[in-house]
Amino acid sequence: MFDSHIRNCPKDPHQNYKFCSFIIAKRNSRTMVIANAGDSRAVLGKRGRAIELSKDHKPNCTSEKLRIEKLGGVIYDGYLHGQLSVARALGDWHLKGPKGSLYPLSSEPELEEVFLNEEDEFLIMGCDGIWDVMSSQYAVTIVRRELMLHNDPEKCSEVLVREALKRNTCDNLTVLVVCFSPGPPPTIEVPKIQKRRSISAEGLDLLKGVLSNV
Numbered sequence: 117m118f119d120s121h122i123r124n125c126p127k128d129p130h131q132n133y134k135f136c137s138f139i140i141a142k143r144n145s146r147t148m149v150i151a152n153a154g155d156s157r158a159v160l161g162k163r164g165r166a167i168e169l170s171k172d173h174k175p176n177c178t179s180e181k182l183r184i185e186k187l188g189g190v191i192y193d194g195y196l197h198g199q200l201s202v203a204r205a206l207g208d209w210h211l212k213g214p215k216g217s218l219y220p221l222s223s224e225p226e227l228e229e230v231f232l233n234e235e236d237e238f239l240i241m242g243c244d245g246i247w248d249v250m251s252s253q254y255a256v257t258i259v260r261r262e263l264m265l266h267n268d269p270e271k272c273s274e275v276l277v278r279e280a281l282k283r284n285t286c287d288n289l290t291v292l293v294v295c296f297s298p299g300p301p302p303t304i305e306v307p308k309i310q311k312r313r314s315i316s317a318e319g320l321d322l323l324k325g326v327l328s329n330v
């Protein structure tokens with residue numbers, strides 16, 4: 117639908133070869149649906165753990181590679197037809213067939229439905245400029261720490277952008293943090309580790325000898 121709408125927009129001869137990935141999240145009560153096409157990513161922060169809710173549509177991804185090759189596409193050095201670093205995207209119609217046809221470059225999003233509970237604290241959605249230089253877990257750790265300090269998701273997004281720049285990202289940067297509750301995340305209590313005592317074989321034999329004489 118989105119690809120068809122954009123295709124019908126007024127054409128700029130200098131913009132024929134542009135494309136973009138997209139990711140959308142829709143929440144209804146305790147259910148959330150993620151729609152993704154491209155290499156943007158949605159990550160759920162669940163009590164400090166990172167849960168990836170989308171898949172990066174890279175040409176070398178096993179499922180995407182099989183789909184591409186089945187439709188007659190080729191992958192050169194990780195790029196679709198030697199040109200694109202993504203297997204799904206909006207735009208780049210010169211790499212797509214007629215409307216409704218199947219072609220290696222797809223604009224069809226993948227959908228993921230997740231049921232939220234009290235442990236689900238926030239959602240991070242970002243483009244590959246973020247994920248090229250940091251892991252999903254690292255991003256969740258940063259956001260949770262920042263929320264506990266000021267509880268401002270917009271500031272969390274700014275911190276992620278600065279961190280990506282500090283790590284010399286080579287791509288554009290777009291990121292959004294969405295919180296599921298008005299308050300900051302609670303402190304995670306680390307369970308105390310009970311000390312375990314052991315006894316050597318010699319000590320065990322000595323103890324047995326003492327007890328046998330009692």
